[in-house]
Amino acid sequence: xxxxxxxxxxxxxxxxxxxxxxxxxxxxxxxxxxxxxxxxxxxxxxxxxxxxxxxxxxxxxxxxxxxxxxxxxxxxxxxxxxxxxxxxxxxxxxxxxxxxxxxxxxxxxxxxxxxxxxxxxxxxxxxxxxxxxxxxxxxxxxxxxxxxxxxxxxx
Amino acid sequence: xxxxxxxxxxxxxxxxxxxxxxxxxxxxxxxxxxxxxxxxxxxxxxxxxxxxxxxxxxxxxxxxxxxxxxxxxxxxxxxxxxxxxxxxxxxxxxxxxxxxxxxxxxxxxxxxxxxxxxxxxxxxxxxxxxxxxxxxxxxxxxxxxxxxxxxxxxxxxxxxxxxxxxxxxxxxxxxxxxxxxxxxxxxxxxxxxxxxxxxxxxxxxxxxxxxxxxxxxxxxxxxxxxxxxxxxxxxxxx
Numbered sequence: 001x002x003x004x005x006x007x008x009x010x011x012x013x014x015x016x017x018x019x020x021x022x023x024x025x026x027x028x029x030x031x032x033x034x035x036x037x038x039x040x041x042x043x044x045x046x047x048x049x050x051x052x053x054x055x056x057x058x059x060x061x062x063x064x065x066x067x068x069x070x071x072x073x074x075x076x077x078x079x080x081x082x083x084x085x086x087x088x089x090x091x092x093x094x095x096x097x098x099x100x101x102x103x104x105x106x107x108x109x110x111x112x113x114x115x116x117x118x119x120x121x122x123x124x125x126x127x128x129x130x131x132x133x134x135x136x137x138x139x140x141x142x143x144x145x146x147x148x149x150x151x152x153x154x155x
Numbered sequence: 156x157x158x159x160x161x162x163x164x165x166x167x168x169x170x171x172x173x174x175x176x177x178x179x180x181x182x183x184x185x186x187x188x189x190x191x192x193x194x195x196x197x198x199x200x201x202x203x204x205x206x207x208x209x210x211x212x213x214x215x216x217x218x219x220x221x222x223x224x225x226x227x228x229x230x231x232x233x234x235x236x237x238x239x240x241x242x243x244x245x246x247x248x249x250x251x252x253x254x255x256x257x258x259x260x261x262x263x264x265x266x267x268x269x270x271x272x273x274x275x276x277x278x279x280x281x282x283x284x285x286x287x288x289x290x291x292x293x294x295x296x297x298x299x300x301x302x303x304x305x306x307x308x309x310x311x312x313x314x315x316x317x318x319x320x321x322x323x324x325x326x327x328x329x330x331x332x333x334x335x336x337x338x339x340x341x342x343x344x345x346x347x348x349x350x351x352x353x354x355x356x357x358x359x360x361x362x363x364x365x366x367x368x369x370x371x372x373x374x375x376x377x378x379x380x381x382x383x384x385x386x387x388x389x390x391x392x393x
Contacts, residue, residue, distance in 0.1 A: 031287075
């Protein structure tokens with residue numbers, strides 16, 4: 001169910017159940033009222049909705065949370081009510097390479113990129129969580145993303 | 156700050172950082188300014204990264220939202236229907252969107268076309284996911300947006316770029332059996348609402364196709380289309 005995927009995104013990034021529900025309402029209102037007109041040549045509707053939810057949750061997080069709040073903790077407290085994960089994202093062959101390519105990165109680089117995407121963390125939050133200097137984190141992300149692009153091989 | 160034009164390496168780095176979302180505040184604003192001033196930058200570069208990263212959405216756990224979610228949405232849509240409130244709300248959303256999403260939002264083509272048809276009755280509380288579809292055809296052909304609310308059994312439609320003439324746009328739902336069923340004539344180049352007959356509502360589901368053909372007004376709804384669709388698209392449940 002799409003709403004469970006979108007709520008999962010909002011909850012993990014906001015780490016706050018009430019806020020996540022609020023964010024998800026905003027996401028649906030955006031889509032229903034102002035109607036999302038997505039470019040079907042570029043993304044599946046679900047990917048498009050996921051991106052809207054992630055952006056909205058990151059927006060809330062940056063505006064509301066103090067630095068250092070760790071989303072993982074709150075996410076794990078709701079694990080009991082979580083539904084089994086499934087694959088709701090349609091993939092083409094090129095997309096399927098992403099996870100393989102992340103696994104091929106140096107461990108810190110891959111972990112940092114994953115955390116940045118999934119938890120909506122900034123450079124400063126990433127450096128704090130992984131206990132490395134800010135400059136090191138920036139270099140990990142930049143080099144990691146460059147390698148990822150080369151690995152995926154679409155230019 | 157970054158020199159303009161940017162080196163390829165610096166441009167790639169900023170694009171990757173924006174797509175990933177690791178920049179915040181002034182750093183983010185500076186990155187956007189630098190890219191905007193760079194002749195070699197296009198929003199497509201960020202879209203490419205969003206496409207590459209999309210498989211990561213699979214890693215989010217599914218968590219069912221509370222049942223109150225839909226009631227909250229219905230109440231807030233009602234609020235937004237008040238004209239002044241609606242305008243203010245749009246401004247707020249635009250500003251919020253500009254602050255956070257910036258280039259990313261623009262590049263996602265969040266073109267916001269489809270406003271609900273004003274209605275004096277309060278919106279029913281959706282009991283099930285709403286179905287949406289975007290029907291398109293030739294590049295200069297009609298674009299029809301559809302939103303079906305199973306709770307009320309009504310379709311909200313917005314049709315644009317329909318060629319004027321003797322024929323009128325007729326909407327069809329095509330379930331997996333491939334046989335088109337007419338949902339009726341729809342208004343050309345404006346918003347309209349269409350009640351869906353009870354026997355056809357079950358067809359309004361994920362993956363079914365909605366299509367528009369140009370048909371004579373007489374005899375509608377017709378048993379079968381007389382011409383090829385000018386626009387079609389698949390239904391997605393949201």
